[in-house]
Amino acid sequence: MNHRSPVLQNLQKLGERNVTRSQKTSIVEAEKYLAENKIEEMFNELLAQVIQNRPKDVKKFLREQLELQIKLQGDNYYITKQDIEAIFLNYDFFQENKVPYTMLVQALGLVGVEYSVKEFLERYPQYEAQKYIVKEQFIMIMTDEYRERLKKYKKKNEDAYMLQAIASDTFVNDILIYCDLELKNPFGKELYGCMKRILDYMIKNPELCVLEQFTQALQPELTTAQMSLILNATGIEFMERGYFKQSEQFLKGCLQFRFQNLGENSIEVAKCYNNIGLLKRQQEEFDDSMTNFQKSLRIYQNFYGKDHxxxxEILENIAILLRSQQNYDLALNQYENILKIKENRFGPNHIETAQTIENIAVVLIKKQRFDEAIEKxxxxxxxxxxKQGENSMTVAGTLHNISLALEAKQQFKQALKLSKNALSISKNESLTNSFVRTVENHVKNLEKNIEEANEQLDVSQEL
Known part of the structure; x- marks a missing residue:
């Protein structure tokens, strides 16, 4: 029976002939260290204890088991970039800034993303030939895959996950920062301490994690304006973290609170309707979303005027909703109305105006009006x-959109040139991994289309 750890077993599979004597010594020393300290047995025991006891707070349980003081930072279930870098360093025995892709498969398992080697290569076929993966790619894939897993986990375990999330200082900080910006008057340590105590108490007493108890606990310490902001900020924070049920509870509570204290036609009430509209759009409850956006818009237009x-913001939210519903005719009309307002306010060559023109072009692509879209x-x-420079991140996005329109017209070579330019800018500007991967996949598809077109041309010439 092989008692080597999975990491060392994989090194062995790579072939001991491919490593130097000093590297072999490093492997032996690492194996000896793991065995002497019973690292694998310790983790297996901890895992068995977790499965057997199924604690609500896993990290707290592990801390008690190990009798160590662990400082929790942020959301208890979030893995940071630093964590992923540490995982990479543990696998990079020889400090070559690269590891076999099989170790990435193992590392993904550590964060709950289970792939067989075959499944991994089906998803990332480029690494089968490369064999190794460098640190930057390792971190990018780990981050993207973990985020996807986290979304599924949160959706499946929303209530339990939410209770863990709101225990963190980050949650309270985010709410108070939002409120500070709105009031332009920091609440200070006193309110922070109050919020933290209440949220901590809600963790220990999950049955109190409802709006009524929350407001009753805070109301003695807050003014009406502060309470209004806290309810709204908490609802927004829940929404941004994906806890839609809790978000709806707080946003509707904020709406009722403002309705009673400020009146039904208050701009603050309109803001609540807008936030509920955003929430319902994320939940794909499009009719409810539109109803709330329209209520918000009615108050704004009555207060400021139709084209103010x-x-x-409300008009653009409605346009995005119409696009989500694939109602492109109405979306186009909405964006054209927005464009008139922006041209009157900012002028035809302002960056805000340009953004709306681009939104119109994207809708035109959906309507297969490619020439008009490309012109815009x-x-x-x-x-x-x-306005922003030839190598700005927003330029990369526009180049990608032009490339999509050219691809639809089967002008693959022109599209490929623009996509490669967009890819170069996006990598230099450190754009989001998802955008980089989108453009990379588009480049591959275009190269494939060009190759197939050339093959068809060769066949026709032979005939």
Missing amino acids: IACL LQKVLEIKKK
Whole structure:
């Protein structure tokens, strides 16, 4: 029976002939260290204890088991970039800044993302030939895969996960930062301490994690304005973290609170309707979303006037909702109305105006009006290059959109040139991994289309 750890077993599979004597010594020393300290047995025992006891707070349980003081930072279930870098360093025995892709498969298992080697290569076929994966790619894939797993986990275990999340200082901080920005008057340590005590108590007493008890506990310490902001900020924070049930409870509570204290036509009430509309759009409850957006817009337009700049956020939210419903005709009309307001307010060559023109172009692509879309995107590109520089991240996005339109017209070579340019900018500007991967996949598809087109041309010439 082989008692080597999985990491060392994989090193052995790579072939001991491929490593130097000093590297073999490092492997032996590492194996000896793991065995002497019974690392694998310790983790197996901890895992068995967790499965047997199924504690609500896993990290607290492990801390008690190990009798160590662990400082929790942020959301209890979040794994940071530093954590992933530490995982990479544990696998990079020889400090070569690269590891076999099989070790990435193992590392993914550590964060709950289970792939067989075959499944991994089906998802990332480029690494089968490379064999190794460098640190940057390791971190990118780990981050993306973990985030996807986290979304599924949160959806499946929303209530339990939510209780863990709101225990963190980060949750309270985010709420108070939002409120500080709104009031332009920091609440200070006293309110922070009050919020933290209440949320901590809610963790220990989950049955109190409801709006009524929350407001009753805070009301003696807060003014009406502060209470209004706290309810709204807590609802938004829940929504951004994906806890829609809790978000709806607080946002509707905030709506009722403002309705009673400020009146049904208050701008603050309109903001609540807008936030509930955003929540319902994320939940794909589109009819409810539209109803709340329209209520918000009605109050804004009655207060400021139909075409006032203050109404833009609601108008744009409605346009996005219409796009989500694939109602492209109405979305196009909505964006054209927004464009008129922005041109009157900012002028035709402002970056805000350019963004709406680009939104119109994206809708035109959906409607297969490719030439019109490309013409508008070229105008947007000129404005962005002039205002933000030729290598800005927003330029990369516009280049990608033009490439999509050209691809739809089967102008693959022109599209490929623009996509490669967008990819180069996005990597230099450290854009989000998801955007980089989207553009990378688009480049691969275009190269494949060009190759197939050339093959068909060769066949036709032979005939």
